[in-house]
Amino acid sequence: QTPAHRLHQKIVQGDAEGILPLVEALLAEGWNGLKIIEEVISPALGKVGDWYEDGTYFLPQLLMAAEATQEAFAAIKKALPGSDETSRGTIVMATVKGDIHDIGKNIVSVMMENHGFRVVDLGRDVPAETIVEAAQREGAHLIGLSALMTTTMQQMEQVAALLKTAGMAIPLMVGGAVLTQGYAESIGAVYAPDAVQAVKTAKRLLG
Numbered sequence: 379q380t381p382a383h384r385l386h387q388k389i390v391q392g393d394a395e396g397i398l399p400l401v402e403a404l405l406a407e408g409w410n411g412l413k414i415i416e417e418v419i420s421p422a423l424g425k426v427g428d429w430y431e432d433g434t435y436f437l438p439q440l441l442m443a444a445e446a447t448q449e450a451f452a453a454i455k456k457a458l459p460g461s462d463e464t465s466r467g468t469i470v471m472a473t474v475k476g477d478i479h480d481i482g483k484n485i486v487s488v489m490m491e492n493h494g495f496r497v498v499d500l501g502r503d504v505p506a507e508t509i510v511e512a513a514q515r516e517g518a519h520l521i522g523l524s525a526l527m528t529t530t531m532q533q534m535e536q537v538a539a540l541l542k543t544a545g546m547a548i549p550l551m552v553g554g555a556v557l558t559q560g561y562a563e564s565i566g567a568v569y570a571p572d573a574v575q576a577v578k579t580a581k582r583l584l585g
């Protein structure tokens with residue numbers, strides 16, 4: 379079994395032990411952090427989500443998989459080159475109110491920092507008002523929102539509406555498993571399906 383297989387298994391089984399050496403082995407084989415996320419971690423979490431949905435897994439297993447993922451992500455983050463450049467602009471990032479899924483948002487935040495953006499990460503379960511206030515205070519050039527549930531995705535509309543009321547013309551980028559291009563367009567936001575596209579979109583929007 380390759381380290382990639384074993385890492386996949388560990389995430390699916392929610393086994394946080396021994397993750398670090400597997401990530402290190404993959405990095406030594408020439409994988410970069412993003413490839414590990416996109417080709418191993420995300421598919422493993424997708425499987426966990428499917429099993430949760432069909433009743434094979436319950437909440438504790440979902441939690442354990444998330445914890446194993448945090449381990450892997452911490453190891454990946456350590457290995458990322460980092461950037462001294464912070465001149466590309468400021469991005470205020472948040473997972474919307476009612477939603478505590480933050481793995482994807484954290485990945486996007488780290489990628490943005492790596493590409494020279496200053497990221498103000500407000501965390502998860504963040505009310506629309508807090509997001510708009512922070513954007514104003516921080517002089518944000520872009521607001522990035524993540525939502526993983528059909529029930530919380532609607533919060534993005536609230537942010538868009540508040541921005542409009544406040545007369546703030548800051549572009550809004552949205553992402554997360556349940557999001558679609560159509561929904562993003564309907565609230566006047568730009569959709570990014572993954573972290574790579576998120577960086578590309580931010581670069582395009584902030585020139």
Ligand code: B1M
Pocket residue numbers: 419420423424425426427428430431437440441443444476477478479480481482483485486521522523524525526527528529551552553554555556570571572573574576
């Ligand atoms: Co929950 N969960 N969960 N969960 N969970 C989902 C989302 C679910 C789809 C599982 C399922 O049923 N199949 C389902 C939602 C169903 C729906 O609404 N359609 C669900 C549910 C129901 C729940 C609870 C309600 C369960 C319960 O309590 N009964 C509960 C919700 C609590 C709450 O939020 N109020 C819950 C809890 C949890 C845990 C805490 C156990 C844990 C989260 C831990 C954490 O995040 N700290 C968890 C997990 C791990 C998942 C799954 C398995 C994996 C999510 C994940 O991290 N994916 C998920 C199943 C699935 O998604 N298939 C599921 C990996 C991550 C890298 O992907 O976040 O999509 P993602 O991010 C990607 C892109 O989408 C994009 O880039 C990232 C990297 O490529 N992206 C952006 C994301 N944000 C972006 C922002 C951008 C641009 C791109 O611009 C700003």
